[in-house]
Amino acid sequence: MxxxxxxxxxxxxxxxxxxxxxxxxxxxxxxxxxxxxxxxxxxxxxxxxxxxxxxxxxxxxxxxxxxxxxxxxxxxxxxxxxxxxxxxxxxxxxxxxxxxxxxxxxxxxxxxxxxxxxxxxxxxxxxxxxxxxxxxxxxxxxxxxxxxxxxxxxxxxxxxxxxxxxxxxxxxxxxxxxxxxxxxxxxxxxxxxCVDLRPRTNDSRTLRSQPNGPKTMVYVGKLGGWYMTDAMADFMATAIRMIPGLRWQVWTQSDPRPLRQLLAQRGVHGKVAINSSPPDELPARLRGAMAGLSLRAPGRSARAASPTKVGEYLAAGLPVIANVGVGDTDALLSGQSAPDHAPVGVLVRQFSDDAYREALRELITLRHDPHLSRQCQKAAQRHFxxxxxxxxxxxxxxxxxxxxxxxxx
Known part of the structure; x- marks a missing residue:
């Protein structure tokens, strides 16, 4: 049939x-x-x-x-x-x-x-x-x-x-x-x-060219709309001031000019790279970064949202930084939905400099866990x-x- x-x-x-x-x-x-x-x-x-x-x-x-x-x-x-x-x-x-x-x-x-x-x-x-x-x-x-x-x-x-x-x-x-x-x-x-977790033939070629490291945060997806470009620029400006040597890598198909303007206004444009990438190359491009960012606009509709980027970050072994109230992300990142209750990210509870600093301190603590990357990948396998x-x-x-x-x- x-x-x-x-x-x-x-x-x-x-x-x-x-x-x-x-x-x-x-x-x-x-x-x-x-x-x-x-x-x-x-x-x-x-x-x-x-x-x-x-x-x-x-x-x-x-x-x-x-x-x-x-x-x-x-x-x-x-x-x-x-x-x-x-x-x-x-x-x-x-x-x-x-x-x-x-x-x-x-x-x-x-x-x-x-x-x-x-x-x-x-x-x-x-x-x-x-x-x-x-x-x-x-x-x-x-x-x-x-x-x-x-x-x-x-x-x-x-x-x-x-x-x-x-x-x-x-x-x-x-x-x-x-x-x-x-x-x-x-x-x-x-x-x-969901995210395709099957091995990709171009991973080794792509990985050799990646600048990611423990001092790089990443963002994947559209700019604007449901994803709060202003809030992300504010968050990353705080993060760059708080973590010496930190850089932000953005992968998007959107027009980068509005984001560049926001970053210039905050004095951090020199610490950010904005590029585009074919979807099949993204998994390898993400690996090795410090964390993936996902700040979605709150509201009544947010409970039904499932940002694809969350699964993509976790599949690459990255902890996720996300704001509260979006779909099932709260339970996922805090570890409530995991058998071992291991957290795989941090939650931003308000759009303010103090809340951003609190989330960043939690992220730094979380990254001390030597098993974090594997826990993120296991979460991706269970959920996405x-x-x-x-x-x-x-x-x-x-x-x-x-x-x-x-x-x-």
Whole structure:
């Protein structure tokens, strides 16, 4: 039997490359037939489409795309949803799809209609608290019209879904409390943003060129948005003043100019290197650093957040510096969720110079532990391993909903 995965973002988006395609590849390796529908911000050429389809076919994925429209927001999204439903209905019939796997709310709305039209089962993959995220970002007023529409859609999706995936245990608790009737007697499974821990062939080549050491802190990911560039600049300015010889290495695809300006204002721009890196080279580039930084904006939506960078840091053997209240990070870094209760990072409790200094003192103490790097890697294996956590849990869900591949064929 075949599954259709609907993803309301580009196949070229870094998040799609790291948090969609690897899971679908794992399902295909297990024998499930997978069709992927994405929404592209520009019209792809025939050659781009053909190359993309050939590349994904090699990973066991059949790929189709439609245009994404951004403005005006509500009409554009409604149009995309309509086109998505029509395209998905055609794909369901063409590929004999029995499961529609919807990544977040907009694909969920498409899948809800498809379930009624075709009888296909619905797997709802909740990637966060969508309505609360827009409120936290200041885009929507709390309890405004779009907020209420989204929450009503969310309730309908939870009621119609045959199984639900969330990113964090705290999100799971939230949804069980909000939607007790809709979640009764159905699987509600936590799968965080996982990291591929399999050995990479380019590690030794990349490692030889790395300047990391015990006096280098690192940051990976976007600048701005949910990740607090101002707060990170403040934190690192404090850290550089407190720890002689400390440097900051930033790996990002974002425009570095705003961060450079913030660093210059704080007088530490000479201690920071900002570069970009292909995703497959990042694991080796991170190793040997002092710690990895992850400061995400707080708010009601933060409980459902699973920053990919946390797993990436831990997999590289780095302790993590993160602010409190983000997903399951508090329990993870403090060691509460570990069998031996060993901490693998420190928590920033306030965005202030005193709180930054307190976290840095805790980090210096933590790094005296000779087993710290191995403990970080073990935490990554327990919580974020793509094969043991991500693939295993998604495969179990698919097997339960549409049968194991041997049963389906």
């Amino acid at each position: 075949t599954a259709l995965h609907i993803c309301y973002q580009s196949v070229l988006e870094p998040l799609t490359q790291t948090q969609v395609l690897p899971y679908l590849h794992g399902l295909a390796k297990a024998g499930h037939r997978v069709v992927l529908l994405t929404f592209e911000p520009r019209r792809l050429t025939t050659a781009e489409t053909r190359n993309g389809q050939q590349s994904l076919a090699a990973r066991g994925i059949v790929w189709h795309w439609r245009r994404y429209h951004k403005r005006p927001t509500l009409p554009a999204t409604a149009w995309d949803a309509l086109v998505g439903v029509l395209t998905a209905w055609w794909l369901v019939r063409r590929h004999k799809v029995r499961l529609v796997h919807a990544r977040s709310h907009v694909p969920g709305a498409m899948a809800l209609i498809l379930k009624h039209l075709t009888g296909a089962k619905l797997l709802l993959d909740v990637r966060g608290l969508m309505a609360e995220e827009y409120v936290d970002a200041g885009v929507w007023p709390a309890n405004g019209l779009l907020f209420r529409i989204t929450k009503r859609l969310e309730r309908a999706l939870f009621g119609a879904a045959d199984a639900i995936v969330v990113l964090t245990e705290r999100a799971k608790e939230h949804f069980l409390e909000c939607y007790p009737r809709e979640t009764a007697n159905k699987p509600l499974i936590t799968i965080p943003c 391993d793509l094969e043991r956590v991500g693939w295993a849990r998604y495969r179990q869900i698919y097997d339960n909903l549409i049968g194991t591949p041997t049963e389906s064929q």
